[in-house]
Amino acid sequence: MTGGLAPVKRTAEEVYTALYKKVIERNEAYYRKFPEDVERVRKIAQYLDEKTPVLLPGGGEFTVERLLGIGLCMGMNGGLDLIHSTILKLAMDIDQFDFITRAAGSAFEGLVPFDTNPIYAVLHESIYTNGPGLASNWAAHRVGKTLSESEPGLSWLSSVPQALNSPSPNQQPLYFSGEMVYPAHFDCYPELKDMKETAELLAKYDDWPRLYDLDQLARNEVPVYAASYVEDMYVAADFARETAKAVRGTKVFETNVMYHGALRAKTEEVLGQLFKLRDDTLD
Template sequence: MMAAKAIRPARLLNRTAHIVPGQLRVTELTFEVPLNHSNPSVGSLKLFGRQVTKHDTPIVPRADSEQEEFYRKPYLVYLEGGPGFGNKEPQDHQLTKTALDKGYTLLLLDYRGTGLSTPINQPHLATLGGPQEQANYLKHFRADSIVRDAEAVRLCLTSGYPESHKKWSIFGQSYGGFVALTYLSQFPQGLREVFLTGGLAPVKRTAEEVYTALYKKVIQRNEAYYRKFPEDVERVRQVAKYLQEKSPLLPGGGEFTVERLLGIGLCLGMNGGLDLIHSNILKMTMDLDQFGFITRAAGAAFEGLIPFDTNPIYAVLHESIYTNGPDRASDWAAHRVGKALSESEPGLSWLSPVGKALSADTTKPLYFSGEMVYPSHFDCYPELKDMRETAEILAKCDDWPQLYDLDQLSRNEVPVYAASYVEDMYVDADFARETAKAVKGTKVFETNVMYHGALRAKTEEVLRQLFKLRDDTLD
């Protein structure tokens, strides 16, 4: 069992409200929290969030006390996917309308290290010392620290609320669901209800087991891609051969390598992902046919698809989200599993020497990877290059704190409502079912006609099903 942790309320540094189109009242909030909640003396971080409520203009102006009560509604906190991403503007967020219509105050809180919450970037890391000091700092940016931040903010924002409003609801998309399950493990007393979309984390599985399962789905999505675009077997090889021979740079300064090209497979599991990849491959091959090089326009379009430079946490801490406790170093699990698989799967042969893969049977497709992070990524992304040694230390780290308390989850009393996708390329459906059984009181809407990004692509349908799980009765 994970030990109970006392959390101090966050310190509110600034609160500024604005009215934005769409009848929204958006309050920008800045908080201060410790870098290490267990040792507040070692430094602090700033957290940024946006609190969203409905704005109206009453016929008869409200008294101050009535105005305060009007805006004091139960909180719904959105937990973004990733790891490593901040939140969109409230007026562009898929959850805003439903949350406000359901009577919540929506809180979009950027995780530490993301968005406007002391974002991780290489120049700042360099001021902390060498690779070991940087790794020690980054260890404080996983879900166990994120939920301490959230609980500290809850204690701050609800300090004057009635007891009925002190608990809040959380909504986790993808990695946000992983964070939500850590929240359920550590601070269930702060939660009223939990919503998950594509976020039933593999709480019982190791990184090796996770990637072994996910590669199977990646291969299936590659097969679907090449069935739809058989002409791209030759095109992808044409682009890869050019990259191998010319070693060009992308507009942002990073090397355009074969490994980076095939990393576009991160998009394979999203709605419209096949077409997005095809459009980029088509543009690059048209460039090569007409000019003999890849134009800036094509390079910039490609470069914007993979977020490692702008959201480096995604790369440097990705495998650590699967290390639940000590004695479990990830040790580049995605690369190790993929390289072993490449011996029997020709499409992944580029995970061994690239030149050998390109000289092999050119009638066979080269498979794109999924959301796997490889050591080679730290050679071709400008923001990651100087983090290579830091990433190696984190890959070998075997003293990670526990993320999930399976005993606590087995006796959970907080209602959990989850949307799970059979064809999910990022969260294995079988492991998701295993987790749903492990978390007491979980209700699941499972479908094979949506992908991982359905919250964005089919917002109304997903939210309708989730709230039906909450509001309808099962006989």
């Protein structure tokens, strides 16, 4: 396993509460690296809010929620730089032309794959509904709105106009979201619009079968070798450790110098460490 370990003992609410903390950390790192983007991101968001509807080349609507959704890239190697270059292009278009060019719009569209991978969006929260009686009920959005009461950078989850008109707007950055799917995404992505009703039904559905048999996992006889990343924005490291203890026979390579996409970015190093786990013997 090369992307952490699933939180087999946790609810969707617990997962997103943990993940938002890492998302906030990545936002803080982003704005430390690119402090001038505090104003740029706000300017783009203000433009989108005032000019609505702004259409993208693929036919989707360019909303504030969709803009800040490119934070999905923040947890990957080079993600901060990728977002920064995108923000630069969008801000330059608005400054020079007062509209977003096809080139910038097309590049932006490619950052979040909901149009090309709609099932990813529709079923994403369902991976945390471990058994009957549990409905995801847009957990990421609910948890984010609660956190926004104490975290101004997330205030747009409660009210976009309020977030854009907050005091000292140039000093308060708008935070990007992470691997979170919100109801608003089903209004601005063309391929998701026809699935909106289905997504609502799935969000309310609470008769899921149990995904994990903890008793069986505790008796597991299949060797498990996993890479887990302390700075992972998509899989909470604390919950990954919890899972490693719950699954018998699990060996973990844990590091704080790689990100979630390390298998692509540092293939040889990740696989080398996993093969070492296989070859080593614990007392």
